[in-house]
Amino acid sequence: MTEAVDSTGPSTGPRLRLDASVSADPGTILASARAAESRGVERLVVAETAHNPFVQLARAADATRSIELATGVAIAFARTPMTLAYEAWGLHEASGGRAVVGLGSQVKPHIVRRFGMPWDRPAARMREYVHAVRAIWNSWQTGDRLAFRGDFYTHTLMTPTFAPPRIEAGMPRILLAGVGPLMTAAAGAVADGFISHPFTSLDYLTTQVLPRVREARAKAEAEGAEWTARPFEVVGNVLTATGRTEEELRANLVDVRERLAFYASTPAYRPVLEQHGWGALHEELHTLSVRGRWREMGELIDDQVYDAFAVAGSPDEVAREIHRRYAGVVTRLAVSSATGADPELTADVLTAIRALG
Secondary structure, three states: OOOOOOOOOOOOOOOOOOEEEEOOOOOOOOHHHHHHHHOOOOOOOOOOOOOOOHHHHHHHHHHOOOEEEEEEEEHHHHHHHHHHHHHHHHHHHHOOOOOEEEEEOOHHHHHHHHOOOOOHHHHHHHHHHHHHHHHHHHHHOOOOOOOOOOOOEEEEEOOOHHHOOOOOOOOOOEEEEEOHHHHHHHHHHHHOOOEOOOOHHHHHHHHHHHHHHHHHHHHHHOOOHHHHHOOEEEEEEEEEEOOOHHHHHHHHHHHHHHHHHHHHHOOOHHHHHHHOOOOHHHHHEEEEEEEEHHHHHHHHHHHHHHHEEEEEEHHHHHHHHHHHEEEOOOOOOEOOOOOOOOOHHHHHHHHHHHHHH
């Protein structure tokens, strides 16, 4: 496992923008938000797991002044476009125009069995979903009649009583996460940016994902799509295990290995493993996941697999390796630490990356 890499030196290209991915735990969100802003981090990112990210980011809005507040990601298909539109607009309004909406599709079992919502043609549905949300926001921002009709969603009723006030900062940006070819192309076609999944190796990102994203974006620009007036973001996502002591590092490594094992057991992410010739690992992990043997799964993530998807070491070592991999490849980078890790460790990593340029 790579724990130390020589720095490639300061980047000569555009500065790599940095995001802090933090837990949505209500007990820690305010401290995490304040810490990130005090360190000069530009965006706070909260995923949707056991808590609603919009609720926790709205709380963070009251504790901060300038940092952007992003979902990374909110589960689109768990909501109608109207529901999502209200949640995101409320955060944008409460924060003075600092909301960034990262959306993901999740996988079919969660949408159907956990949320009780429909699942079919997810990439086509997501394209329409983004268009529908923007149509709703446009009606609020301009006062124009809402008249959205699509294959999956119809929104044609909006009276003044139910329309929030316009926001001076304009409509929020929408970023879209994806792994497979159809969803990554959807991100380039309709979103303001693409969010790389944490279970994406650098090789898979550069050879399989980004070419499709950029091709779809170029087509949207050539067609004069209105949203392409905004710069397009490519957000890298990297999992890290770090620590100030060997004991702390070992504990965080266990957590990150188990998270990688969970992703690797999911059928939707099998192509990423197959890119490296590790398709058989998916079969083994999937079998264990069905039996709930999570700790055993983590033990199957050897150093070679770990190094393809995550980084480990001291904060300075982690920062150098992340910079080596991603500078010049992505425009932004979100750094995630082990569950329960000291949030100051992530802040230390981000500070060290910034020093590299």
